[in-house]
Amino acid sequence: MTTLHLLRERLDLYEKLMRLDKPIGTLLLLWPTLWALWLSSAGRPDWMLVWVFALGTLLMRSAGCVINDFADRDFDKHVERTRERPLTTGQVSSREALALFALLCLASFALVLLLRKPLLIWLSFAAFFLAATYPLTKRFFAIPQAYLGVAFGFGIPMAYAAQLGEVPAQAWWLLLANIFWAVAYDTEYAMVDRNDDLKIGIKTSAITFGRFDVAAVMLCYAATLALIAWVGSTYALGWPFYTALAIAAGIMGVHYTWIRGRERMACFKAFLHNNWVGGIIFAGIALDFLLR
Template sequence: MEFLQLRSRLGDYFKLMRLDKPIGILLLLWPTLWGVWLSAEGRPEWPVVLVFILGTILMRSAGCVINDFADRDFDRHVERTAQRPLTAGRVTTREALWLFAILSALAFLLVLALGRPLVIWMSLPALLLAASYPFTKRFFAIPQAYLGIAFGFGIPMAYAAHLDTVPPVAWILLLANVFWAVAYDTEYAMVDRNDDLKIGIRTSAITFGRFDVAAVMACYAATLALLAGVGVYLKLGGVYFFALLLAAGIMGWHYTLIRERERVACFKAFLNNNYVGLVIFVGIVLDYLLVRQ
């Protein structure tokens, strides 16, 4: 009986960290890996790669925990989130805060292991961004932009890890990620728009109103334009730009999914952003392997 209770509790922690739904980890991982590879000109230090992958998993998990802590009273009024472990009472708020603290501490230990002072200092605002994002939905008209900064902060940290400095191109990459995050998280917010209106949560889908689809496509366009500018600045080759073209094709397909604002289709578009990030990452890797040899 005790074993079954422990197994059930660990399962609730697993779900609280959203490890059963890895899409969030992937959307955080891809831009981080863009930064890791570009900052090292295609030859990253493998300890840095490992630290950033593990750090991504830990901080995404910590972010989900603190998000559910912040939204515990709101989530019970939303059909899709009503049975989350914290909202349903299977995990206490005290347990959630301890879990957030442990995950954050483990991520910080990984950063310490790199021994790069600038990265260590940058981990502090990274933690602040992750911890504060859930509360921005109370007063920011477009909290998805804040999410984009939080999800993309691994980019300047990757440059700091490899170069001990953060050049302007890193911030341009971060800005590209902000536009991308606004696009895909608006698709996500379109799923819950009616519930969010009832409970008073602010989202980009509500702020953009009837222009939500146009705003998503404009943000996709800005993402591609900034990434193309990065490619020109870094003198990347045709493989990279072909990857951007493929990513544009996926984004165009998303228009066909979200234009009717149907919940299932919008959620499908959100999930498929994983392939946008993946295609761009593969383009970066192959460009350095095939063109820069």
């Protein structure tokens, strides 16, 4: 076996560890960040910021996957969907995983330093803390999906800080909307693994909500749309934005028809479909500013 072949094999394993073959997580991080970049700039963001945040989103999502698998390496072997992950099977060592996590975080921090925004630099430390500690919340927090929502949405205040040099109230309300959205879509995701999670003692919102899981998802969806609508009203957004919210609401209604039976693959399908929710809301924001 040649050195080149061995290197390619290691890189394939690192790619799986970072979930580069499964872009849904990156997209669920990216859409709220783009909402914030467009809102904070009245639809005219600095394109350097757009590229930096897009790349930073990819790097930090990858880092989050690595540290999550490191923290769950002893649990994942008992879960049907995760037992073949590189860390769980021993194909990648714990030392390699930690080194990769550090490298990804350093690359993300280098992007932040490139922008030379003091507030953004300070916020980046909070983003690192959230990414590093999220996996631990599944041990003691009844709804770790809420913590995930903060971690996945922290690009929102960072985008405002990069664009404006400050973080106004709208950013925090938008972050709250993202928390509700994350609880909704990640509860759908947790419904897939509920039986395995019960066996190994992991805490998830799907377990906490119990028989009210579907109702909780739909209430969180409603809160998401209400908060985003309120934020949009502060920017005097018009019909393109509210049309997009209506379409997003329709998609969420479709998700209800998929998850109400609590079948594993239907719930997973609903989770993946949230990419369309985030994308359509962004399209509404962008189009609204474009037509002004």
